[in-house]
Amino acid sequence: MSLKHNLLACARLLGLFRMARWLTRGRPRILAYHGIWLGDGHFGNHLFMSPQRFCRRLELLAQWGYPVVSLEDAVSASTPIPPAATVITIDDGWVGTYRHMVPALARHGYPATVYLATYYSQKQRPVVDVALQYLFSGECDLPPHIDIPGATAGSVPLGTPQQRAEAQSRVEALMAALPDDDQRQALLESLVREAGLDWSRVWKDRWFHLMSAEEVADAASRGICFELHTHRHRVVSAGHSCLSREIADNRAVIVAETGREPRHFCYPSGIYDRSMWSELESAGVASATTTAMGLYRRGDNRYEIPRIMDGEAVSELEFEAEMSGVLELLRLLRRSLPIGAGVSGSGVEAERASSP
Known part of the structure; x- marks a missing residue:
């Protein structure tokens, strides 16, 4: 076993997980997933998860007593939420999400948000860059x-x-x-x-396909909330910002396929800077999530929301440590120390980047 695993096991035994959960009870846990791997063996860590591991995660949320709420409720500062409220977000809209995640969520009665990238969803072709990643x-x-x-x-x-x-x-x-x-x-x-x-x-x-229009509509009818992720999974084209156009194209497709107006956004590949926030405001975007690891503090910048990036290689103990808030408190401690100055990033594998 690794040193990290042993330290976390000791922390749980000493009751530090329970203490951290109480100390961070007012901070929503926004979980981030991508898809379910449909091919042979396993490919990807934070990009794809096995259906068995995802189902186990949902069982653990119920077992540990983490109440799952909608993204809308979690990011609205005026809406009361229970302690340690948890949000489930899923990026891209892969076919594996439709086949495995949507039914599993329905069995538990959990709301979830899918940030849908609509270009490949409409085209019904493999996502080229992810297929290349697999190939090599x-x-x-x-x-x-x-x-x-x-x-x-x-x-x-x-x-x-x-x-x-x-x-x-x-x-x-x-x-x-x-x-x-x-x-x-x-x-x-x-x-x-x-x-x-x-x-x-x-x-x-359809290993590398996103949901079709029919699958999006069906998932929406089963309680999945589809939100913005840009149309072509990009924010820059030919060296210039294309964020506003990407959001407009993305929104038009989601409205046509689900009948509802998306209000929330996820930066494709976690790429963003402050210059985008005025465009998000003008586009009527209520919140934007990142790939930075952390718990969300209600009232903080609504366009820079951290998430817990879960993955196939994340152990149950590490998952429990993130959910309890132990690792968040350690990150806060590290940032407060001089040795942590200038240290950024979570060490999490970046989401795929594509440019159709």
């Missing part, structure tokens, strides 16, 4: 070399993680130079065939 992740069997279509380097070795990362970087550069998603999809399919993978199965089982 080492989670699938690859030949020792691969020819990258359109590249001049010839056969590229794939034997080590560094070589796969270099190959992925080359492909991403090629993708970025292509004028539209049709050509990016064609390049992706060529790479998959070159690697010897069964693309027809990946496509048929």
